[in-house]
Amino acid sequence: MEKLDTPAYVINEKILAADMCLLRQIADQAGCRLLYSPKASSLAPVLTRVAEHVDGFACSSLFELRLVDKLCSVHGSLHLVSPLIDDAALDEFGDRLNSVTFNSLSQWQDLRPHVSASTSAGLRLNPELSFVHDPRYDPCRSNSKLGVPVSRLAEMIAADRGLLRGIDGLHFHSNCESTDFASLLATARHIQDVIPEALEEISWINLGGGYLFQSVEQSAAFFDTVALFRDGFDLQVYIEPGAAAVRRSGTVVATVRDIFPGEDCQIAVLDTSVNHMPEVLEFQFEPDVLGHVDDGVHTYSLAGCTCLAGDSFGQYAFDAPLTIGSQVTFMNMGAYSASKAHRFNGVALPTIYTRDETGSLEKIWADDFNEFARNAGKVGSPDIAPA
Ligand SMILES: Cc1ncc(COP(=O)(O)O)c(C=O)c1O
Structure with missing residues (x-):
């Protein structure tokens, strides 16, 4: 498993370049x-x-x-x-x-x-x-x-x-x-x-x-x-x-932090939330998850980590069981995820990474408490730094 801080927005530069080249080609031809x-x-x-x-x-x-x-x-x-x-x-x-x-x-x-x-x-x-x-x-x-x-x-x-x-x-x-x-x-x-x-x-x-x-x-x-x-x-x-x-070049990578039984499947609680992909809630759709197979024997309700009951991505099935620490990757999340994301419950925004054409990852930005505090209206205020 690749080492990255989750939750993470990962921008795949190779896919982004390919999709931009296609748009360029079509615009030029038109x-x-x-x-x-x-x-x-x-x-x-x-x-x-x-x-x-x-x-x-x-x-x-x-x-x-x-x-x-x-x-x-x-x-x-x-x-x-x-x-x-x-x-x-x-x-x-x-x-x-x-x-x-x-x-x-x-x-x-x-x-x-x-x-x-x-x-x-x-x-x-x-x-x-x-x-x-x-x-x-x-x-x-x-x-x-x-x-x-x-x-x-x-x-x-x-x-x-x-x-x-x-x-x-x-x-x-x-x-x-x-x-x-x-x-x-x-x-x-x-x-x-x-x-x-x-x-x-x-x-x-x-x-x-x-x-x-x-x-x-x-x-x-x-x-x-x-x-x-x-x-x-x-x-x-x-x-x-x-x-x-x-759209295609962005993924959200999360880690499974808790697993317990539900009524007809296991509940896997992730360190992300629908608030990192708000259109999941807005549009009521189930995002594509890497490794999901329709007839997989290990089924989970993938749940977000905030208090909202509906902070849930839907039911997914995998060939191998998820365990605490497993990574879950949401595909095709490059559009309207980061730009609509928020920190409800004080859950930090995903860390931003780029993956270059050779496959190597670079960390670009990580959220921190000061950003959260700035949004609360305390701009750069040292008096609310953690004790
Ligand atoms: C005026 C206008 N232009 C462009 C766009 C981009 O649309 P899309 O991301 O679906 O291509 C939008 C999206 O709402 C829009 O309102």
């Missing part, structure tokens, strides 16, 4: 610009390595902008897109911000004076075509807060031909971890049908994230989507994937 959404993972080693492959970053906040700017010596263009744009971000980044996408016409009107002359302004659309079944993750749900409904935009443009004056681009993001680019193409065609005149007026369109790219061969409908906007309307097309870039 003729679109590739941005990365740091909301999926803003861990320092991820940002610096992703920066080598992208044309820029699509940040959601002032903190993300600052982090990319500070950590990545070469980061390409900087873009800001959020349901609520903060004027402080516009003021601080000024000319260095390549684009800002407003979520509503009211935000655009309010913040227009803060947009620098060389920053391109965009507007987020709600295409009103749903593909995500769970409304919690469907940007096109009814009464959605995300973007201007495309049908309403069409009516407003009909009433006021100058409505989009000053807006250079449109943006939509309407799916979640989908591998079906037919829905992206259907969305593009729908937008084309409803607001063709708006597409004639702008110079760029951003297709957002929400898709997992598997191979060039499986991306035909993606290429058609980019061509629809690029060739049909002469638009610069952007994509801003998050999960597609980082």
